[in-house]
Structures are given as C-alpha cells and as structure tokens.
Amino acid sequence: MSTEDRIVVRGGKRLEGSVVVGGSKNAAVAIICASAMIKGKLTLENLPKITDILILLETLEQLGASVEWTAEKTVQIDASDITSYTADNPALGKLRGSYYFVGALLGRMKQAKVVFPGGCNFAPRPIDQHIYAWETLGATVDTTGGYISAKAKKIIGNNIYFDNYSVGATINSILTATLAEGMTTIENANREPHVVDVANFLNMMGADIKGAGTNTIRIKGVKELLGGRSYSIVPDMIEAGTLMIAAAATRGNITLNNVIPEHMESLSTKLTEMGVTITQMDDSITVKGSSKRLGAANIKTMPYPGFPTDLHPQFATLLSVADGESKITEGVFPTRFQYAEQLQKLGANIQLSGESAIIKGVTKLIGAPVQPTDLRAAAAMVIAGLIADGQTTVYNLEYLDRGYENLINKLKSLNALIERES
Numbered sequence: 001m002s003t004e005d006r007i008v009v010r011g012g013k014r015l016e017g018s019v020v021v022g023g024s025k026n027a028a029v030a031i032i033c034a035s036a037m038i039k040g041k042l043t044l045e046n047l048p049k050i051t052d053i054l055i056l057l058e059t060l061e062q063l064g065a066s067v068e069w070t071a072e073k074t075v076q077i078d079a080s081d082i083t084s085y086t087a088d089n090p091a092l093g094k095l096r097g098s099y100y101f102v103g104a105l106l107g108r109m110k111q112a113k114v115v116f117p118g119g120c121n122f123a124p125r126p127i128d129q130h131i132y133a134w135e136t137l138g139a140t141v142d143t144t145g146g147y148i149s150a151k152a153k154k155i156i157g158n159n160i161y162f163d164n165y166s167v168g169a170t171i172n173s174i175l176t177a178t179l180a181e182g183m184t185t186i187e188n189a190n191r192e193p194h195v196v197d198v199a200n201f202l203n204m205m206g207a208d209i210k211g212a213g214t215n216t217i218r219i220k221g222v223k224e225l226l227g228g229r230s231y232s233i234v235p236d237m238i239e240a241g242t243l244m245i246a247a248a249a250t251r252g253n254i255t256l257n258n259v260i261p262e263h264m265e266s267l268s269t270k271l272t273e274m275g276v277t278i279t280q281m282d283d284s285i286t287v288k289g290s291s292k293r294l295g296a297a298n299i300k301t302m303p304y305p306g307f308p309t310d311l312h313p314q315f316a317t318l319l320s321v322a323d324g325e326s327k328i329t330e331g332v333f334p335t336r337f338q339y340a341e342q343l344q345k346l347g348a349n350i351q352l353s354g355e356s357a358i359i360k361g362v363t364k365l366i367g368a369p370v371q372p373t374d375l376r377a378a379a380a381m382v383i384a385g386l387i388a389d390g391q392t393t394v395y396n397l398e399y400l401d402r403g404y405e406n407l408i409n410k411l412k413s414l415n416a417l418i419e420r421e422s
C-alpha cells in the first residue's frame with residue numbers, strides 16, 4: 001500500500017441505508033494464532049480481510065500450517081504439521097496481537113520465539129501481566145533481542161491473579177493454559193466479547209474453558225485440540241460503534257446488520273442520552289440521528305462492559321459538535337489523546353487535563369488535512385470529515401487498513417462523499 005494514499009471526504013451528507021458489520025479484528029487476531037494449537041483442518045468464517053489478519057495468516061504458513069481462502073471471508077487452516085516454534089515474520093512487529101503466537105506455541109510446543117509486538121502507539125503498552133502468567137504456568141520468559149522467547153519443560157496449571165483487566169494477558173493465559181497439565185484459574189480476567197469468542201472457539205475444538213465473560217475463568221488442561229469444525233468470528237463491536245457514531249454525527253438514519261446489540265449497550269445508552277434514537281432487533285441496530293443538535297455527554301472508558309476505549313476518539317469527534325461541554329476520561333490507556341491535536345485542526349475546542357479531555361461543542365468543523373497516528377484516531381478523522389464543511393483529507397492510511405475492513409466502501413454505500421486516492 002502506498003504511503004501516499006489518502007482519503008478525501010466531503011462533509012455534509014447524512015448517512016442513510018443499511019450495511020453489514022464484519023468480523024471482530026481483535027477476536028480474529030487471537031483466533032488465528034490459536035489455530036496454531038490445533039491438529040486437523042478447521043474453517044474460520046466471517047474473517048475481516050485487513051492487514052493484521054493477512055500478516056498473521058502468512059506467519060501461520062511460515063510456521064508450517066496450510067492456509068487457504070475458500071470464500072470471501074472464509075479461510076481453511078490446517079496446523080497439524082507445525083514444526084517450528086519461531087515466528088520471525090518481521091511484519092509481526094507492526095501489530096499487537098502477534099503476542100498470541102507466544103501463548104499458542106508455548107502451549108502446544110512448550111517453546112515459542114516471536115517477534116516483539118508493536119501496534120498502535122497511543123500509550124505505553126507493557127506486557128508484564130503476560131509474562132507473569134506464562135511464568136506462573138511454569139515457563140521462563142526472555143524479551144531481549146527483539147523477540148519474546150518462552151520455554152518450559154512442562155506447562156502446569158496454576159492460579160493466575162491479574163493486577164488489571166488486560167484483554168491480551170487474559171487471552172494469552174487461556175491459550176497457554178488450555179494445553180497445560182491440570183487446572184488453571186484466572187482471577188480478574190477481562191470480560192470483553194473477544195475474550196469470550198476465543199474461549200468459545202477453543203471449546204469447540206476440544207478445550208475445557210469455563211467462565212469466559214466473567215472475572216473468573218477456569219481452564220482444565222487437555223492433551224490436544226482437534227479441528228474438523230467451522231467457527232464464525234463474532235461481529236466487530238468497534239466497527240459497529242464507529243458506524244453508529246458516524247450515523248449520529250451526520251444526523252443520518254442507518255441500520256447495521258450482523259451486530260450483537262448487547263455488546264453495544266454502553267454506546268447506545270450514551271447516544272440515547274444525547275438525543276439519538278436507537279432501535280435494537282435480534283442482530284441489528286437502527287440509529288436515527290436527531291434533527292436538533294445533540295446534547296453534551298460525559299464518558300469514562302473502562303474495560304467491558306464499560307464504554308470501550310477503542311471508541312473514545314470517534315466519540316470525541318461527535319462531542320466536538322454537541323451542544324455544551326463534555327468530558328471524556330480515559331480509564332484504560334491514560335494517554336490516549338493523540339487524536340485531539342488532529343481534531344483541533346478542524347476547529348474543535350478540546351482541552352486536555354490529566355486523563356481527561358474537556359470538549360466544548362462548536363457549531364461546525366471545517367475540513368482540513370489530517371495525519372492521525374493510530375487506528376481509532378484515523379476513524380475519528382473520517383467521521384470528522386463526514387460532518388465538516390468542505391474537504392478533509394486523511395493521510396497515514398496504514399492504520400485504517402490494519403483495522404477496518406472496507407470502511408470507505410461501506411460509508412460510500414451509505415451515501416457518504418468519500419474516496420480513496422493515490
């Protein structure tokens with residue numbers, strides 16, 4: 001992908017129509033890595049075709065698995081013959097979820113060496129809780145030389161007690177403990193829907209994981225996992241949320257299909273409070289913006305079921321044109337405010353104060369060139385472009401390409417004036 005690529009948005013159109021939400025990026029990255037633990041052919045459906053996924057599939061092949069796209073969103077994987085425990089694809093350094101190969105390979109082969117993860121750089125992202133979990137399960141871990149290396153004579157179930165509700169550390173512990181000897185209990189586990197999705201996937205392949213979706217997860221180690229089944233990735237709540245916010249911001253009226261309304265509860269509640277009409281069906285949500293200016297709102301991001309940090313920048317864009325003063329407090333990544341400088345270029349009034357942003361709503365944003373530096377900030381800029389007067393040009397598209405499947409085409413199908421240009 002050329003680094004010169006850009007998105008040009010002309011603001012002022014209401015989003016209208018219906019669109020199908022894709023599979024969850026953060027579930028899919030973990031499930032692809034988890035596939036390295038499974039003997040026999042398996043099928044993954046509803047996979048989002050985004051850069052992070054393509055890099056992980058390429059790495060699976062390099063480890064010795066066979067990978068074949070059999071339909072637009074369907075991949076067949078056979079990792080029966082994996083012989084290598086080294087994932088040294090340099091591209092792994094660009095994404096965060098690559099550390100799930102450590103959890104998976106350590107479980108299956110009792111050894112793993114994986115390129116040190118990267119990912120969006122909006123905050124310090126330590127991995128001490130991952131290391132603590134692997135060591136508690138009997139491994140020694142080394143993080144020098146650009147790799148995470150872990151090995152163990154035996155992986156033995158144990159009690160893991162996390163200091164915080166980490167998505168990554170919870171999933172990595174599940175992966176390694178699934179093929180351990182004996183019982184593992186994870187306390188203070190993260191409850192995010194993608195954690196539940198990983199557990200459901202592994203259980204379908206023969207694991208014994210109970211309690212995913214609560215703060216205590218119990219895993220009885222099994223000897224092996226066997227494929228022979230198909231698994232469909234859960235809908236992406238962050239893609240859904242991004243589109244819901246875009247609809248509210250443009251005073252549009254859209255229906256999202258393939259969503260789990262329960263996952264959207266924190267966002268739906270805030271949008272309703274601001275004046276948006278939300279209608280939920282079994283697996284769809286209709287978002288109808290108000291003809292009046294939306295009211296201000298305060299949010300605090302928190303682990304699920306709290307308001308998602310991955311919707312913070314997009315929601316800030318919406319609040320930047322709301323009627324009154326709003327406050328966003330970041331409760332997961334205290335420094336996740338890099339989007340603010342970009343939004344200010346369009347005329348937003350945002351003051352940062354510690355772990356909060358105070359946003360005084362302006363009556364309009366004015367289009368400008370913007371250079372977001374992470375995935376969700378990039379989505380926030382696209383939404384800003386949809387409501388700003390004139391033209392907004394969004395650069396640094398490698399972030400959007402990493403995490404949103406077909407966002408531009410989806411917005412176009414909803415009436416937006418948006419193009420990708422080289």
Ligand code: EPU
Pocket residue numbers: 025026029096097120124125126127128129130131164165166167168169190309310332333334375376403
């Ligand atoms: N933390 C530690 N030590 C650790 C791990 C985490 O102190 O060992 C802290 C973090 O610094 C942070 C908090 O715990 O303050 C939560 O971090 P978490 O581990 O939950 O985040 P992550 O696993 O690195 C995943 C998603 C992120 C999403 C966060 C929070 C993936 C690949 N990434 O990151 O997604 O923001 O959970 O929900 O699943 C995105 O999609 O844009 C994205 C950044």
